[in-house]
Structure formats: structure tokens, C-alpha cells
Amino acid sequence: MRGISGLILAFALASVGCSSIASSAIATGPRRAPYAGPVRVVTSGQPVTGADLGIVEAHAAQTEANVETLVPVFVARVARLGGNVAVIDHVEARFDLLERMHAESYSYPCGFHATCVGTRWYPVHEEVMVLSMQGRAVAAPTGSLP
Amino acid sequence: MIARLALASLLSLSGCGYTDVHEVVLRQPQPRRTRQVEIYFANQTVPRPFYEIALLQAVGHGTDADAEDVGEALSQRAASLGCDAIVRTRIDQGYSIANAVGVCVRWAGRVKVVSQEGAARRGIAPAAPAPAHVASQPPPAQAAESGGAAAASRPTPIPPVAQPEPAQPDPSGPTPIPPAPSADPDAGPPPDEGTSL
Numbered sequence: 001m002r003g004i005s006g007l008i009l010a011f012a013l014a015s016v017g018c019s020s021i022a023s024s025a026i027a028t029g030p031r032r033a034p035y036a037g038p039v040r041v042v043t044s045g046q047p048v049t050g051a052d053l054g055i056v057e058a059h060a061a062q063t064e065a066n067v068e069t070l071v072p073v074f075v076a077r078v079a080r081l082g083g084n085v086a087v088i089d090h091v092e093a094r095f096d097l098l099e100r101m102h103a104e105s106y107s108y109p110c111g112f113h114a115t116c117v118g119t120r121w122y123p124v125h126e127e128v129m130v131l132s133m134q135g136r137a138v139a140a141p142t143g144s145l146p
Numbered sequence: 147m148i149a150r151l152a153l154a155s156l157l158s159l160s161g162c163g164y165t166d167v168h169e170v171v172l173r174q175p176q177p178r179r180t181r182q183v184e185i186y187f188a189n190q191t192v193p194r195p196f197y198e199i200a201l202l203q204a205v206g207h208g209t210d211a212d213a214e215d216v217g218e219a220l221s222q223r224a225a226s227l228g229c230d231a232i233v234r235t236r237i238d239q240g241y242s243i244a245n246a247v248g249v250c251v252r253w254a255g256r257v258k259v260v261s262q263e264g265a266a267r268r269g270i271a272p273a274a275p276a277p278a279h280v281a282s283q284p285p286p287a288q289a290a291e292s293g294g295a296a297a298a299s300r301p302t303p304i305p306p307v308a309q310p311e312p313a314q315p316d317p318s319g320p321t322p323i324p325p326a327p328s329a330d331p332d333a334g335p336p337p338d339e340g341t342s343l
Contacts, residue, residue, distance in 0.1 A: 041172055043249045044198040045234060066168040067203045067247065088201070091247040095240030129205070129243045 020130075021069060023058035025077045025137065032082025032139060039075045040140075043088045050140030053081045058133045065131035067091065074133050083137030090134045097125045163209030165219045169227070169250075170201040176228025176252060183221045184231040185248070192233050196251035199229050206244040213237050216246035224250040 029052045042048055058074040060066075071088075078086040102124045110116035176199065186192050204219035206212060216237060224232050227250055235248035 041170070041201075042198075043172065043201045043234070044196070044251060065245075066166070066205070067170050067201050068168045071170045071201065091201075091203070091236065093238035093240075093243075093245035093247075095238070095243060097241070127240055127242050129240060129245060131203075131245065 020061035020064050021058070021073055022060070023056070023073045023077045025054050025056045025081055027054040027081060029053040029139075035079045035082050035084050035139075037084060039079050039083065040085045041071065041075065041088065042085060045089075048085050048087055048138050048140055050085060050138040053078075053083045053137040053139055056081070056086070056135055056137050059130055061128050061130045065093070065129050067131075067133070070131060070133045074135065078137040081137040083139050084142075085138040085140045086135060087138055088133060088135040091131065092134075093129050093131050096128045096130065098128050099123050099125055163211065163215070164207055165210045165215055166205045166207075167219050167223045168203040168205070169223060171199070171227070172201065173197070173199050175199060175226075179225045179228055179230060181230075183224045183229060185217065185221065185235050186231060186233045188234045188236050190233075192231070192251075195254040196231065196233065197254050198249050198251050199227050200224075200250045202232065202248050202250050204246045206246075208242060211240065211242050211244040213239065213244065213246070216244050220246050220248055220250075224248075228252060 032053060056074055056077045058070045058077065060069055060073075070091075071086075074088065075086050100123070101121045103119055103121050105117060105119050107115050107117045202220050202223055204216040204223070206216040206219070210216070217235075220232055220235070229250035230253045231251050232248035233251050235246065237244065237246045
């Protein structure tokens with residue numbers, strides 16, 4: 001029974017795939033209930049009047065490392081801290097070289113009129129871009145938004 | 147080995163590279179700009195008040211993994227969104243990937259430099275310089291808003307950010323005075339409609 005459920009879990013994970021999107025937040029200000037309303041996004045560095053609730057970070061890699069993917073994740077984190085303004089201070093990319101094993105098939109003559117097929121594995125290095133978005137969650141009084 | 151070298155040289159000759167452009171639109175895009183989009187890096191002072199239109203990102207791969215290609219991609223996308231400049235631009239360069247991020251903005255006003263002599267000739271009192279980070283235009287109607295569960299847009303005023311004006315030489319007089327903002331027929335107030343994420 002445990003084997004079957006393990007297989008089901010493995011199949012579910014394999015079918016869903018692993019996402020590289022992750023986010024985190026550190027509360028530095030007053031604790032607030034999660035905010036369910038719309039959250040303003042400020043990216044241009046303009047000052048925002050309000051209480052800083054915390055520091056927020058979101059990151060993703062490879063095809064998910066883009067602003068379209070990260071901004072909604074960032075905004076959701078801000079809302080969970082109770083903020084109604086998401087201030088994006090930095091968007092940075094870093095690059096890592098990851099080693100992975102690559103399989104290559106090959107064929108060769110083996111014997112009279114016979115061809116054999118083999119597989120060899122060798123390491124390849126792949127460059128991975130990780131995009132990180134850092135900023136703050138701010139609770140601004142309604143009407144004082146910049 | 148020879149085949150691999152031939153393939154690599156063929157790919158390099160054919161220009162094996164591409165650029166992805168991503169954007170998060172924070173305001174209603176404006177009509178396309180025909181003039182050149184200015185680029186300001188993160189540590190540069192922007193000389194004019196502005197309001198943000200979108201957060202842009204360009205990712206160059208292969209032969210496009212350089213600052214020139216990703217910068218050009220950002221500029222083209224900014225122009226198509228009706229932006230005047232890209233501010234807070236940052237370019238990160240990898241081995242085979244380059245990433246550029248910037249905020250696509252539109253000017254909210256125009257700085258006009260008038261000399262004391264010229265102002266006196268025209269009977270204009272010299273204006274005091276605008277302080278940094280003040281709103282110098284009427285507030286726009288709606289900001290880009292995005293939310294979690296509700297995700298409903300709501301009008302929110304956003305005044306443009308005024309940046310300190312640069313000292314510019316005045317052709318009509320030797321003694322420049324602090325510049326005074328004046329209306330720019332080309333740079334209107336921010337649009338009324340925003341876009342929700």
C-alpha cells in the first residue's frame with residue numbers, strides 16, 4: 001500500500017514538474033493581517049509614505065526567471081504581510097554553471113553485418129540564470145499613495 | 147571533432163542568438179514614440195520628472211548575450227509602449243546569457259532654462275529651482291494595481307517624481323539661473339487609465 005502511494009506521489013511530482021519559483025519575506029514592522037485588496041507596484045524609486053512592514057524577495061531560474069512571473073509572486077508576499085504597496089528596489093540576475101549528465105547514443109559495427117548501439121554519458125555544463133527581485137512591503141494610508 | 151567545429155562555426159555565422167523581452171505594464175501604454183528612448187542606469191540622476199509605464203526585462207541568449215542587444219531590445223519595447231526613457235537600468239552579463247532590467251517611463255514635464263538677462267528682457271521673474279522629489283504636475287488618475295484574491299483595480303493618484311534638474315549652459319547669457327519647469331506640449335500628464343496586474 002505504501003509502495004503504491006509512493007508511486008502515485010512520484011507520478012504526481014513528475015507530471016507537475018519542479019518549479020524554480022520561490023519567495024520569502026522578513027517582517028520588520030508592525031504585524032498586520034493579510035491584505036486582500038489591490039496592491040500598488042512601485043518600481044521607479046519614488047518615495048512611498050507609509051509603514052515598512054517587511055523585506056520581500058522572490059526569485060526564479062531559467063525560463064521562469066522573468067519579471068512577468070516574479071511580480072505576481074512578489075505582490076502576493078507583500079499582501080501576506082498586510083501591505084498595500086509593493087516597492088521593488090532591486091531586480092538582479094546572477095549566473096551559475098550547473099553540471100548535468102548528458103546521454104548520447106552511438107552505433108558501431110560489431111561482427112559480420114551487425115551494428116551495435118551503445119549509450120555513453122558525459123557531463124555538460126549549462127549556464128543557469130537566476131533572477132531575484134528584492135523590495136519592501138509598505139502599508140500606505142489610503143489617499144496618500146504616491 | 148571536425149563536425150562539431152563546423153557546426154559551431156556555422157551557428158556563429160548564421161547568428162545563433164535571440165532576445166526575449168518581458169514586461170509588466172503598470173499604466174496604460176501610450177502612443178508609440180518616434181524619438182530616441184533615453185537610457186539611465188541605476189546610479190544616474192534622471193533630469194526630468196517622470197511617471198512609470200512598465201517594468202521591462204530583456205534576456206539575450208547566444209550571440210545576443212551582450213549589453214548592446216539587450217539594451218536595443220529594451221529601447222524598442224519602450225518606444226512601442228510610448229516611453230521617453232528607461233530609468234534604473236541594470237545589465238547583468240553572463241557567459242551565454244545577458245539580462246537587462248529597467249523601468250520604462252514617460253516625461254511628466256519639461257525643464258526650460260532661462261537666463262537672468264533673457265528673463266529680464268521678457269519681463270519674467272526667475273523662478274526658484276524645483277526641489278527634488280516633489281510633484282510638479284497634477285496627479286494622474288490611476289496607478290497600476292495588482293492584488294491577491296480581489297485583484298480589482300481602483301483609481302489611485304500618482305504624481306510624477308521630480309528629480310533635481312541638471313545645470314545646463316545657457317546660450318543666451320553667461321549666467322544661468324536655476325531652471326524653471328514649464329509645460330511640455332509633448333509630455334502630457336499621466337494617463338487616466340491604469341492597468342491591473
